[in-house]
Amino acid sequence: MSRRVLIDTDTAGDDTQAILLAALADSIELEALTIVAGNVEFDYEVENAKYTLDLADAADDVPVYEGSRRPLVKEFEHVDHVHGDGGLGGELYPDTDIPSADGHAVDKIVETVRESPGEVSLACIGPLTNVALAVRREPKLNDLLDEVWVMGGAVNTIGNDTPSAEFNFWVDPDAAKIVMEELDVNLVDWGLTLRQGAFDADELEPFEEADTPYADFFTTITRHAREFSKERLGVDSTTQPDSLAVACLLEPELVTEAETYFVDVDEREGMTRGYSLVDELGITDGEPRTRVVEAIDEDRFKQMFSDMLLHGDPERSL
Amino acid sequence: MSRRVLIDTDTAGDDTQAILLAALADSIELEALTIVAGNVEFDYEVENAKYTLDLADAADDVPVYEGSRRPLVKEFEHVDHVHGDGGLGGELYPDTDIPSADGHAVDKIVETVRESPGEVSLACIGPLTNVALAVRREPKLNDLLDEVWVMGGAVNTIGNDTPSAEFNFWVDPDAAKIVMEELDVNLVDWGLTLRQGAFDADELEPFEEADTPYADFFTTITRHAREFSKERLGVDSTTQPDSLAVACLLEPELVTEAETYFVDVDEREGMTRGYSLVDELGITDGEPRTRVVEAIDEDRFKQMFSDMLLHGDPERSL
Amino acid sequence: MSRRVLIDTDTAGDDTQAILLAALADSIELEALTIVAGNVEFDYEVENAKYTLDLADAADDVPVYEGSRRPLVKEFEHVDHVHGDGGLGGELYPDTDIPSADGHAVDKIVETVRESPGEVSLACIGPLTNVALAVRREPKLNDLLDEVWVMGGAVNTIGNDTPSAEFNFWVDPDAAKIVMEELDVNLVDWGLTLRQGAFDADELEPFEEADTPYADFFTTITRHAREFSKERLGVDSTTQPDSLAVACLLEPELVTEAETYFVDVDEREGMTRGYSLVDELGITDGEPRTRVVEAIDEDRFKQMFSDMLLHGDPERSL
Amino acid sequence: MSRRVLIDTDTAGDDTQAILLAALADSIELEALTIVAGNVEFDYEVENAKYTLDLADAADDVPVYEGSRRPLVKEFEHVDHVHGDGGLGGELYPDTDIPSADGHAVDKIVETVRESPGEVSLACIGPLTNVALAVRREPKLNDLLDEVWVMGGAVNTIGNDTPSAEFNFWVDPDAAKIVMEELDVNLVDWGLTLRQGAFDADELEPFEEADTPYADFFTTITRHAREFSKERLGVDSTTQPDSLAVACLLEPELVTEAETYFVDVDEREGMTRGYSLVDELGITDGEPRTRVVEAIDEDRFKQMFSDMLLHGDPERSL
Numbered sequence A, B, C, D: 001m002s003r004r005v006l007i008d009t010d011t012a013g014d015d016t017q018a019i020l021l022a023a024l025a026d027s028i029e030l031e032a033l034t035i036v037a038g039n040v041e042f043d044y045e046v047e048n049a050k051y052t053l054d055l056a057d058a059a060d061d062v063p064v065y066e067g068s069r070r071p072l073v074k075e076f077e078h079v080d081h082v083h084g085d086g087g088l089g090g091e092l093y094p095d096t097d098i099p100s101a102d103g104h105a106v107d108k109i110v111e112t113v114r115e116s117p118g119e120v121s122l123a124c125i126g127p128l129t130n131v132a133l134a135v136r137r138e139p140k141l142n143d144l145l146d147e148v149w150v151m152g153g154a155v156n157t158i159g160n161d162t163p164s165a166e167f168n169f170w171v172d173p174d175a176a177k178i179v180m181e182e183l184d185v186n187l188v189d190w191g192l193t194l195r196q197g198a199f200d201a202d203e204l205e206p207f208e209e210a211d212t213p214y215a216d217f218f219t220t221i222t223r224h225a226r227e228f229s230k231e232r233l234g235v236d237s238t239t240q241p242d243s244l245a246v247a248c249l250l251e252p253e254l255v256t257e258a259e260t261y262f263v264d265v266d267e268r269e270g271m272t273r274g275y276s277l278v279d280e281l282g283i284t285d286g287e288p289r290t291r292v293v294e295a296i297d298e299d300r301f302k303q304m305f306s307d308m309l310l311h312g313d314p315e316r317s318l
């Protein structure tokens, strides 16, 4: 029996690959996408999600629920400069005509887990506004969920949005704080992404040369991000944080090292907005609760990714 | 035609009188009570609300919806020491057997205003968690509401919970910030309450001597609060902030002075958590939006209050 | 024997009158002025101070020490828009050729009190940077001083620089926090100034009509401030916070009501920078230490002020 | 001609080795030590410093000036649990009878650089209170100094005092912020220390077996720290951040990689007190000013250290 999964996403470049991974994997039943404010203008995110589902031939089966169009408390800014205008590289602006599902994303999350307690997992690959609202709407959310995977935070390393913070946590630090406090999270952070979730020019070449729709799509959406990476980091590469998180959910054996730590989020405005405190040394009084993925089987992850792009089946070599 | 009103309340002492005011006034149709975390333990608040409705013979007509059992982001503490244990003076613990309505308070607020755009007013006499969640759930909430009245804040004066903050804003400063930013609020603050919404021993004597169920109830719920006032402020008096707010909604002519100012709320932890910045001098760049009640017709308010307690009809002398 | 006093000042309009008060009073021996960053550009402040001493024929006896040209930690802004460009109304830019004394203001404060323990009082009528540095340089400063008078803070009322803060505390909130924590302060705040330290048009008329150098100077320096008051507060008046503080030091019987409270200062950036928490109700755990002046004999203060301007002798009617 | 150096230190374990390094090197003329609140009780720090100078036969030539006994603004706590009670391992409590020099540490720093502009370097191996006070006392301090070396901060890595902060920056974050803003700092951080400034059991063995006074002293002072490291980090090792900083000052060729970045310090209380923002990617608008040492010639550093302990001459192999 395949595992049931909800993906909460601010769909831009890397989110699309995570959605494809879930939509194309046999062992996962993707229940729905819920959209949250983050990477780019909300309406682009919604279209990006639908277009991606359509590409995977899953648009009929997987409804898209629109959720929070802004963070819980704070103001925020989009990052079109990272993903390209519109979020898919700057030249692709889908217009699918696929209708959104009726109802609010937060209600969908709450109702789904209430109907099937313990059976549905949540993959959170955007800011955590929807999920935090779901927790406040249903205080027992943690007990009702199977697994929770979050892409977010920068574990004792430099962030990607500010020096102190990763983007998802920065956008809605209040929501991130709530989620880390209330849910048993498996965390895939920006540091792990840089260490093991990046594809360099050599690794990207086969995808560029391939002539499959998934590989073409990937090449399109990463073009701008590679340029951005060259400018900022000085390397021609692209990172895939969101598919890394979904891949770990999909294939638990990917995770080779993980520890459970106390994690807190700085929700204050100022230089450390969205900072993720991860008490790796047990210095604070905080209770360890968050399982932080510290290393993965990188070869296997990249094999899954390649199998997805070239063969439409991420589980082909598992 | 009577005006439709929802009251969002953390029902303890002064909330009960506000509820009575609305339940007993002919010109208001009290649609529902929604309960929010605040004064005392949540389950006490729910029972206190039901008991009050029952006293007004309104329990069959006015459903009680349970809402947020904690603030949006921050931790908080109850204030049984102000209102007496349980919130009704310390000796009364209702057990009404009246069932709560199905559904969550936040959904009730959202659904009610969606069904009747512009027709329903909201009286917020507790921390603003439910209302903030409703705003995030329905971004057009402001347009969908008729009037919004909030009891909260301390307008450039000392607070009642900390020197810098009034209780409702202190409990959930994030929610208060959201509400002041997103809704066109009529604000009744703690300062106005102290100036014109307090009853001293002389004014209370007729209620103590009266032999009506409402007056008896009032004497019961204020006993502890009067002791608390004696200790903290050195005066034997009781303040009625919540009924002051509902009375202003009920009878617009009560308001003799009001100005519209920019209001912001400090949502940070620390010495100014819940501080209400009210820019009375127009020093900041903030856009004036909140109508702050600065003076009322105190005699008329107290007449309404007396008519309610002694005759069960707050509008008797209007 | 006259009492020895140091005045620490960010000399603009109202500071000049406080300096005159001390320089012209027989019962005070003004030891020195120390200049601190605040109202206007530092070099203007220095010249303003020297010019004022010269007007009082005291420039030979009272040395001027230059001190901190910026706050301890934070950035700040001048308020020429309040006092007029340069700080003396906008048309007077003294150039006295009087040299500053050798040495730093902080050293002067520390050395003076070390040489005469318990004999020298400090009147602080600017931001508290110099004084805070003196405390850190000499931890026993409190024991070494006679009295400390501070003009600063807004006691549970609206501020004059931001809605939450008075100017002196706003400029250097870290210093204000240090001073309130480490010294036994007599506090004259902005609220008292508004209630009892303001002169309206009627009260100012005799000074305008008088033909004395002090009255002329006063008319010059208040012209801009009166315009500013008209614009912001809608009243033609001028406030004299600094001379109010020095007058209280000079004539203790001016103070008719004073209470000792716990006072803290918010040193954080943000909407409450420089906020003065004054725990008038004893709600917090803070130890009461600061003597807050709550009421003065206003007639007597204004008589002193008038005697100073018209007769050059503030103590004439005492 | 040897270079003139002032060391500002909160003398406990690792500070002593830094002092020895400077006192025993021919190419450095150690002008004075200035003591600042930090590791352990202030009076222990003073004695520890004197004892160390005495061991190097330098007590007659190098005066010890006592400075700030507490941070600029915030409260702090000692870390005897790291260095052992008293700061030298827990069993050594020097009582040297050497008098402290007359005058305050801050004055000594200011006067020294004023007398010899551009000729004296400053090695800061404790919290930065004294140095910040010197900057505020002499705004041109940066121009008057030759080099400034600071041991402090945790450059995009976990801290040693809290997860977000290194000890020196945590103790006095306001001072650290001031120093990073006002001086051209060469920064040796906790991350570099962990990567290249730690000695493991194998490396320590020769020092334990040696029979020299310096090696004996080193063994004494590191005993407790090695235990602490075993408990917290799970490795038997000792870190030498302070001597790493002084060694880099002493021998510039130690530094093999260094970049100039914008560095800021979080001075707020809360989870990120003392956090060092280091903008390695140039994301912020901050002007790069701080030269961050990113790699050293570790072999050479350890050779210097060994030459010091075994032969009393850190420059023996240079």
Ligand SMILES: [Ca+2]
Residues within 6 Å of the ligand: A009, A010, A011, A012, A014, A015, A039, A125, A126, A242
């Ligand atoms: Ca994403």
Ligand SMILES: [Ca+2]
Residues within 6 Å of the ligand: B009, B010, B011, B012, B014, B015, B039, B125, B126, B127, B242
């Ligand atoms: Ca209430």
Ligand SMILES: [Ca+2]
Residues within 6 Å of the ligand: C009, C010, C011, C012, C014, C015, C039, C125, C126, C242
């Ligand atoms: Ca002043």
Ligand SMILES: [Ca+2]
Residues within 6 Å of the ligand: D009, D010, D011, D012, D014, D015, D125, D126, D127, D242
């Ligand atoms: Ca040190």
